[in-house]
Amino acid sequence: MKKQILAVLSALAVSATALSACSAPTTGNVPDSSTTSGEPSKAAESTETTEAAANDNTGSERKVLKFGQANAGDGLDMQISTSSRAASIADEITESMLRFTEDNEEVPVLLTDFPTISEDGLLYSFELKQGVHFTNGAELKASDVKFTFERMFTPDTGAKSTAYFKMIKGAQDMLDGKATELSGFEIQDDYHFTITLDYAFAPFLKNIATSYADIFPEEACRAAGDKWGFGTDLIGTGPYKIESNDDSTQVTLVKNEDYHGGEVNLDEIDFIYYDDDQTKLIAYENGDIDLADLNASLLSQYQESHGDEITAYHPLGTAFISLNLKADYIKDINVRKAISLAINREELVDTILNGAGVPATSFLNNSIPGHDDSLPVYTYDPEEAKKLLADAGYGDGITIDAEVRQTDQTVFAALQGYLQEVGINLNLNVVDNATWTSDRTAGKIPVTGMTWNALYPDGDFQMYNYFYSKNSDAQGVYYNNADFDKDLDEARVLTDETKRAELYKDADRLLSLEDYACIPLYYPQSQFIAKPYVKNYKVGNLIYHFFDVDIDAAAKAQS
Amino acid sequence: MWRYVLKRALLAVSIIFSISLITFLILNVLPGDPVAMMLGEFADANKIKEVRHNMGLDLPLWQQYLQWITNLVKGDFGSSYFQKKPVLFLILQAFQYTSYLAAMAYIIALIIGLFMGIIAAVNHGSWLDRFLMSISVLGISAPSFWVAILLQIYIGLRFKIFPVSGVQTSIGYVLPAIALGTRYAASISRVTRASMMEVMGQDFIRTAYAKGLNPFRIVMVHIFRNALIPVITIIGADIGSLLTGSMITENVFNIPGIGKLLIDAINRRDIPLVQGGVIYVAAVCVLIYFIVDVLYAVVNPNIRLGDK
Numbered sequence: 001m002k003k004q005i006l007a008v009l010s011a012l013a014v015s016a017t018a019l020s021a022c023s024a025p026t027t028g029n030v031p032d033s034s035t036t037s038g039e040p041s042k043a044a045e046s047t048e049t050t051e052a053a054a055n056d057n058t059g060s061e062r063k064v065l066k067f068g069q070a071n072a073g074d075g076l077d078m079q080i081s082t083s084s085r086a087a088s089i090a091d092e093i094t095e096s097m098l099r100f101t102e103d104n105e106e107v108p109v110l111l112t113d114f115p116t117i118s119e120d121g122l123l124y125s126f127e128l129k130q131g132v133h134f135t136n137g138a139e140l141k142a143s144d145v146k147f148t149f150e151r152m153f154t155p156d157t158g159a160k161s162t163a164y165f166k167m168i169k170g171a172q173d174m175l176d177g178k179a180t181e182l183s184g185f186e187i188q189d190d191y192h193f194t195i196t197l198d199y200a201f202a203p204f205l206k207n208i209a210t211s212y213a214d215i216f217p218e219e220a221c222r223a224a225g226d227k228w229g230f231g232t233d234l235i236g237t238g239p240y241k242i243e244s245n246d247d248s249t250q251v252t253l254v255k256n257e258d259y260h261g262g263e264v265n266l267d268e269i270d271f272i273y274y275d276d277d278q279t280k281l282i283a284y285e286n287g288d289i290d291l292a293d294l295n296a297s298l299l300s301q302y303q304e305s306h307g308d309e310i311t312a313y314h315p316l317g318t319a320f321i322s323l324n325l326k327a328d329y330i331k332d333i334n335v336r337k338a339i340s341l342a343i344n345r346e347e348l349v350d351t352i353l354n355g356a357g358v359p360a361t362s363f364l365n366n367s368i369p370g371h372d373d374s375l376p377v378y379t380y381d382p383e384e385a386k387k388l389l390a391d392a393g394y395g396d397g398i399t400i401d402a403e404v405r406q407t408d409q410t411v412f413a414a415l416q417g418y419l420q421e422v423g424i425n426l427n428l429n430v431v432d433n434a435t436w437t438s439d440r441t442a443g444k445i446p447v448t449g450m451t452w453n454a455l456y457p458d459g460d461f462q463m464y465n466y467f468y469s470k471n472s473d474a475q476g477v478y479y480n481n482a483d484f485d486k487d488l489d490e491a492r493v494l495t496d497e498t499k500r501a502e503l504y505k506d507a508d509r510l511l512s513l514e515d516y517a518c519i520p521l522y523y524p525q526s527q528f529i530a531k532p533y534v535k536n537y538k539v540g541n542l543i544y545h546f547f548d549v550d551i552d553a554a555a556k557a558q559s
Numbered sequence: 560m561w562r563y564v565l566k567r568a569l570l571a572v573s574i575i576f577s578i579s580l581i582t583f584l585i586l587n588v589l590p591g592d593p594v595a596m597m598l599g600e601f602a603d604a605n606k607i608k609e610v611r612h613n614m615g616l617d618l619p620l621w622q623q624y625l626q627w628i629t630n631l632v633k634g635d636f637g638s639s640y641f642q643k644k645p646v647l648f649l650i651l652q653a654f655q656y657t658s659y660l661a662a663m664a665y666i667i668a669l670i671i672g673l674f675m676g677i678i679a680a681v682n683h684g685s686w687l688d689r690f691l692m693s694i695s696v697l698g699i700s701a702p703s704f705w706v707a708i709l710l711q712i713y714i715g716l717r718f719k720i721f722p723v724s725g726v727q728t729s730i731g732y733v734l735p736a737i738a739l740g741t742r743y744a745a746s747i748s749r750v751t752r753a754s755m756m757e758v759m760g761q762d763f764i765r766t767a768y769a770k771g772l773n774p775f776r777i778v779m780v781h782i783f784r785n786a787l788i789p790v791i792t793i794i795g796a797d798i799g800s801l802l803t804g805s806m807i808t809e810n811v812f813n814i815p816g817i818g819k820l821l822i823d824a825i826n827r828r829d830i831p832l833v834q835g836g837v838i839y840v841a842a843v844c845v846l847i848y849f850i851v852d853v854l855y856a857v858v859n860p861n862i863r864l865g866d867k
Contacts (some may be wrong), residue, residue, distance in 0.1 A: 011846070074641045074642070081638045158598075160598065160599035226643050230642070230643060230644070249726075249813065249815055272644065272725070273813065274724065276811050277809075279711070279811055279812070282711050282712065282716060283725075285716060286715060286722075286723045288723065288725070431590075432591065433596075434828040436591075436592070438591050438592035438595040438596075442593050442604075464747075466729075473603070
């Protein structure tokens with residue numbers, strides 16, 4: 001009966017559509033999805049689709065990849081956005097001088113080779129590849145690189161990730177509004193320039209390989225003003241260029257025919273925004289998208305039906321309980337140790353996360369140099385935890401306030417249970433992102449959840465901005481250990497990676513095994529789901545890149 | 560009549576003004592700082608203070624409100640903090656989607672609701688009446704996201720006629736319109752039935768039947784027309800709520816309408832966009848009720864007579 005009713009309803013709806021179709025708002029220049037959609041179920045439809053696609057493309061099969069993800073909503077200018085989702089799109093269009101491959105190895109992109117570094121580690125000399133063009137036709141020159149960095153340090157730009165670059169000489173003066181030019185940036189000719197740092201800083205070479213240092217064409221970027229990163233106002237040297245972008249439903253990228261890195265595999269990538277995970281996966285099943293990230297909460301549901309299409313990967317991050325070391329009870333190391341002992345991390349990962357993670361052995365992610373592979377998973381010993389609390393004078397139980405975001409709610413509900421067992425009552429308060437952000441910055445949150453990711457495998461990235469004494473205040477942590485700071489300071493200036501790893505190993509030990517300044521929980525696993533005809537797709541860290549991916553057109557036509 | 564309309568119009572304007580004041584105050588006592596959101600994870604307290612100062616967010620509240628309301632009267636809604644576009648532009652863009660969805664959903668709701676209501680009233684007490692009214696209870700109680708997901712899975716995925724999400728083509732509106740329209744259809748059918756039953760019990764209807772008039776004519780002209788007043792009220796309220804966006808349906812079907820725009824803005828504390836959006840919602844509701852009030856007066860002279 002219900003089916004009949006629905007059929008009647010839809011019939012009525014069809015007539016209603018027909019009546020008012022002429023005034024339907026459609027999105028910008030987005031092509032009609034029915035001509036390119038993936039997998040029609042009926043044979044008749046399938047023929048039609050292939051024919052339509054063939055007609056569109058002068059005989060040859062166009063390779064179109066449709067990728068579904070949520071909309072970051074603050075544009076594609078990676079000086080302003082810090083979202084990995086925005087970076088997934090932006091990095092196909094704009095490029096940094098160097099970048100990390102999906103195996104997390106650094107390679108030159110816009111440079112002929114890695115820059116040479118002076119003995120004292122202060123002067124970096126760069127040589128740009130010649131004949132690289134932005135997709136608007138302008139040639140990439142040293143002046144564009146200078147412009148990009150100066151734009152980043154101009155206060156009006158509102159760039160968010162200046163912390164990774166402000167060791168460039170003169171950057172702080174620009175940020176303070178005392179200068180309008182970057183004194184540490186010198187142009188020799190169109191293809192040669194040098195960057196001078198205020199102090200030797202080993203990870204600088206890696207920082208300029210992140211999306212935050214994507215190089216923009218001076219003229220076009222200036223002309224776009226604060227519209228840069230919105231609509232089609234983002235131009236780079238990358239393998240793809242924006243064909244259309246309505247900022248709210250879809251971004252369509254097409255192949256850059258003159259890409260300096262050689263032939264590009266795909267003709268088109270459509271980034272389709274889905275804010276609802278369930279809807280995204282239904283769209284995937286329907287063939288509207290070929291590839292999507294798969295949230296852990298939906299993993300078990302799709303593992304059964306689409307197990308072969310799911311691939312797990314491990315971002316360079318750590319999920320941990322972030323503590324305010326000035327807060328009541330938390331300031332007592334015995335309480336922090338007791339919290340750690342109360343948690344069964346293996347069980348947490350197996351049950352709450354459906355196995356999507358690796359139980360933590362220390363703070364530093366297990367793929368980052370310096371991580372001590374010999375360490376066991378943190379001990380689970382509730383009896384010992386109770387004893388510690390009793391010795392510290394909290395035998396009657398204590399109540400600690402926690403404020404978390406919705407993403408951490410499930411894990412923290414489980415933690416609440418573990419802590420209850422040892423006499424710690426975790427008073428859990430779930431708030432929205434904006435409330436959490438300002439409360440945390442203000443140091444008002446004693447206990448919260450956090451996953452801190454590194455954009456490349458380096459201990460500095462994962463530890464310095466969160467736990468270094470000078471920085472941990474802004475994170476609401478207030479960690480201050482001179483030995484830890486010393487390790488990080490030393491590692492920053494060294495160029496010998498083996499020695500650096502040793503220092504990070506020691507820093508990690510101080511932070512997470514001696515001081516218990518945070519309670520590491522697990523190294524997260526993420527996963528994506530892809531149709532069988534999506535080839536060579538791999539994700540090495542946080543950001544989804546589409547440099548090597550290809551589509552098996554024959555297999556797609558058959559599916 | 561004109562005095563009545565003028566009085567209603569003045570009331571409407573003062574309601575919008577009060578709402579603007581209340582929204583402004585609420586947004587300013589809400590926890591969460593847009594500046595902290597804008598600056599990202601490396602912002603320290605000093606930087607936040609500096610940016611707040613530059614944006615004029617450290618001025619006394621009354622001064623900020625005055626500034627905002629003056630601009631508003633001039634037609635300047637300000638710009639979104641995060642999307643860097645004029646608020647009015649964003650609202651009008653989202654309104655296109657919402658209004659189209661609302662129109663389709665309501666056409667569906669009206670056709671089904673009125674039809675069901677009339678059939679049920681004419682056959683009141685019969686199995687058909689009971690059946691239709693139980694369906695309407697189901698329609699009112701079913702949460703729209705649930706109906707939405709059922710439609711996506713059982714209609715969209717299975718038959719591949721309607722897209723499961725997205726409104727790149729107008730056919731994409733069909734499933735969301737049904738999901739959204741169901742509840743309205745259900746309430747329209749119940750109100751239509753109840754008010755028709757009331758009219759049916761009155762003397763003039765019995766007289767009409769006794770005179771041997773065509774029963775279809777009696778139902779459609781004498782009963783239905785007289786039963787319309789409560790229906791118009793509910794239509795007014797429904798259209799108001801439809802035009803101000805349905806967050807859940809828009810989210811599930813990926814439609815960038817008003818509901819989605821506002822929720823995103825609230826989550827980020829995009830204050831100019833939230834304020835502009837609330838003013839928009841208030842204006843639409845007030846306008847609809849104003850039209851309903853005037854329509855009342857047109858349909859039922861007693862109302863405007865009582866006003867004199």
